[in-house]
Amino acid sequence: MVHPGADPLQRALRERGCRSDREFETALREIEAEVQRRKQLIHQSVERKAVISKCYKQKHPEVYVLQDSFLAPDFLEIVRYCTSPDADLHGLLRYIESFSDKRIYRLPVFTEEFCQAFVDELENFEQSDMPKGRPNSMNNYGVLLNELGMDETFITPLREKYLRPITALLYPDLGGSCLDSHKAFVVKYSLHEDLDLSSHYDNAEVTLNVSLGKDFTEGNLYFGDFNQDPAPVPKYIEIEHVGAHGLLHRGGQIHGALPIASGERWNLIVWMRSSTIRNQLCPMCNKKPELVEAEGFGDGFTESNEDDVPETVDLCSLW
Numbered sequence: 044m045v046h047p048g049a050d051p052l053q054r055a056l057r058e059r060g061c062r063s064d065r066e067f068e069t070a071l072r073e074i075e076a077e078v079q080r081r082k083q084l085i086h087q088s089v090e091r092k093a094v095i096s097k098c099y100k101q102k103h104p105e106v107y108v109l110q111d112s113f114l115a116p117d118f119l120e121i122v123r124y125c126t127s128p129d130a131d132l133h134g135l136l137r138y139i140e141s142f143s144d145k146r147i148y149r150l151p152v153f154t155e156e157f158c159q160a161f162v163d164e165l166e167n168f169e170q171s172d173m174p175k176g177r178p179n180s181m182n183n184y185g186v187l188l189n190e191l192g193m194d195e196t197f198i199t200p201l202r203e204k205y206l207r208p209i210t211a212l213l214y215p216d217l218g219g220s221c222l223d224s225h226k227a228f229v230v231k232y233s234l235h236e237d238l239d240l241s242s243h244y245d246n247a248e249v250t251l252n253v254s255l256g257k258d259f260t261e262g263n264l265y266f267g268d269f270n271q272d273p274a275p276v277p278k279y280i281e282i283e284h285v286g287a288h289g290l291l292h293r294g295g296q297i298h299g300a301l302p303i304a305s306g307e308r309w310n311l312i313v314w315m316r317s318s319t320i321r322n323q324l325c326p327m328c329n330k331k332p333e334l335v336e337a338e339g340f341g342d343g344f345t346e347s348n349e350d351d352v353p354e355t356v357d358l359c360s361l362w
């Protein structure tokens with residue numbers, strides 16, 4: 044039997060249900076494999092990005108560069124309101140749908156035409172022989188948008204120019220006005236691939252989740268408590284996808300996706316990060332982050348140089 048001795052790892056695994064030596068060893072092997080996977084991840088991603096940029100033949104080159112014409116007119120109206128001098132939360136809530144008291148909001152984001160062209164481009168990529176990474180540790184199908192080269196020309200301007208004025212009003216306490224990096228990917232569910240997604244919280248201060256299509260039934264999202272504020276009996280709400288519309292929610296809001304019953308579901312996910320917030324406390328391990336250097340945005344942490352100017356973008360090595 045495993046005894047809850049002084050080893051914090053043993054204690055943590057015991058608290059999560061490991062009872063016998065065999066269970067403990069299996070869990071330990073899985074953890075070691077996951078640590079190795081994460082260490083390799085950055086290098087592999089840089090290599091894939093280079094190959095894709097050199098060899099991939101885009102089908103819809105226009106979708107790589109964000110244009111106002113991709114955005115729903117009502118979304119542009121919301122952004123206009125949020126950037127007006129007397130905008131406030133109360134005024135913004137007249138334009139967008141709110142769900143319970145969980146600070147989850149739905150708003151139009153893209154045009155239907157853009158969603159169709161975007162999914163068609165992603166299918167073209169999927170069917171190509173290019174190297175592909177997994178969106179995250181839970182989704183096995185989908186596309187990492189930075190590897191496609193979409194960060195600089197699409198996701199960063201979307202975050203800075205359009206989403207940040209909105210999140211500044213909705214989530215001021217989570218760094219909504221200073222979301223300074225992101226991880227963006229598209230998740231895909233179909234009957235012979237992933238069907239659903241288990242309950243989790245995101246490595247993000249604020250998440251945008253946009254339904255891109257195609258045709259599917261079921262597959263609703265469900266949301267429980269905010270992870271820093273769990274209730275003794277969690278209350279879940281279910282939210283349907285509305286094509287070309289996005290949900291904004293706190294990254295720490297516990298959520299998951301129910302299984303689809305038919306068709307294919309593609310959603311754009313943008314995990315947005317505020318270095319100001321997470322430099323103080325890593326949202327994944329709830330500790331002061333211990334940083335290791337990373338490529339690109341890393342996990343959205345920053346380290347200041349002598350002049351106190353944030354420069355490197357780092358990973359928390361603890362979680």
Ligand SMILES: O=C(O)CCC(=O)C(=O)O
Binds near residue numbers: 179182240252299312
């Ligand atoms: O399936 C979805 O639409 C949600 C995906 C999600 O929550 C995530 O990837 O973090």
Ligand SMILES: [Fe+2]
Binds near residue numbers: 243244245298
């Ligand atoms: Fe998520």
